[in-house]
Amino acid sequence: MVDDLRLDDAPLALATDLFDGRTAIVSGGGSGIGKAVAWALARLGARVAICGRNAERLEAVEVAFDARGWPVLTHICDIRDEAAIGRLLDAVTAGFGQPDVLVNNAGGQFAQGAAHIAPKGWRAVIETNLTGSWLMMQAVARRWIDAGRGGVIVNVTAANSRGMPGIAHSAAARAGVENVTRTAAVEWAPHGIRINCLAPGLVDSGGLSVYPEAARAAFARANPQHATGDPWDMAQIIAFLACDATRFLTGSTITADGGAALWGDLWTIERPAYFSDSFQKAQIHVA
Numbered sequence: 001m002v003d004d005l006r007l008d009d010a011p012l013a014l015a016t017d018l019f020d021g022r023t024a025i026v027s028g029g030g031s032g033i034g035k036a037v038a039w040a041l042a043r044l045g046a047r048v049a050i051c052g053r054n055a056e057r058l059e060a061v062e063v064a065f066d067a068r069g070w071p072v073l074t075h076i077c078d079i080r081d082e083a084a085i086g087r088l089l090d091a092v093t094a095g096f097g098q099p100d101v102l103v104n105n106a107g108g109q110f111a112q113g114a115a116h117i118a119p120k121g122w123r124a125v126i127e128t129n130l131t132g133s134w135l136m137m138q139a140v141a142r143r144w145i146d147a148g149r150g151g152v153i154v155n156v157t158a159a160n161s162r163g164m165p166g167i168a169h170s171a172a173a174r175a176g177v178e179n180v181t182r183t184a185a186v187e188w189a190p191h192g193i194r195i196n197c198l199a200p201g202l203v204d205s206g207g208l209s210v211y212p213e214a215a216r217a218a219f220a221r222a223n224p225q226h227a228t229g230d231p232w233d234m235a236q237i238i239a240f241l242a243c244d245a246t247r248f249l250t251g252s253t254i255t256a257d258g259g260a261a262l263w264g265d266l267w268t269i270e271r272p273a274y275f276s277d278s279f280q281k282a283q284i285h286v287a
Helices: 004-009 032-043 055-068 082-096 118-145 168-191 211-218 232-244 279-285
Strands: 024-029 049-051 074-076 101-104 151-156 193-200 253-256
Touching: 004 032, 024 032, 024 082, 024 118, 032 049, 032 055, 032 101, 032 232, 032 253, 049 055, 049 082, 055 074, 074 211, 082 118, 101 118, 101 232, 118 151, 118 168, 151 168, 151 232, 168 193, 193 232, 232 253
Parallel strands: 024 049, 024 101, 049 074, 101 151, 151 193, 193 253
Antiparallel strands: none
């Protein structure tokens, strides 16, 4: 769980008026990294709209924001549904005006070996993580282009520079988001639209509980820092990518993984059998 009081007290590296007068949409803003992003942007002066499919989580964030006097709008939205996205953008525009920032954070996955992923499971992960992110990007960009104004999109993916055993569906989706980010960044740059990605490594956001215990025990040893990331770490990077300090940065992916891509395991679940000592000894014996 991402604790409200911790988010209140976490140090800010950016000026507290950085997003004054700006409106940001955060998908998946009811929990985990999305909640931390919403909190950070609100503390930095933004009007924040959060969307997701879990009404209870969204309501809890709304109550917390109201108690702090922060402007907030919550909206139930399935990002795989174009009509639902349209209703979200209509609600945000009516309540806060045109959005200035979109943080595409909503997503989900489950651990399973590539040989065993059913077509239904594959489609579910691709639809949420790739198609949903694309539909959100396209919908907000169309409105910005029609209005003759620019904006900023930050897509949250995952560190995926190497193979990711156990989550092939998610790896494919996240890589797709990174490439469409680069492509759209080129096409939409003349309209003043910037798009970048944050690719987190292992972040202790509450979602890690779905993975096997053996994998969770290895998470902190999977990078040279011997640590898991914190949602607040990711939130501050996202705020930086969304602010004017990065006006000359577009089409890029920032990887925040404690150095795992340089040394260690990007992912610690369901390693192929050839990693095990018993398998290697058997191969030596056969040879």
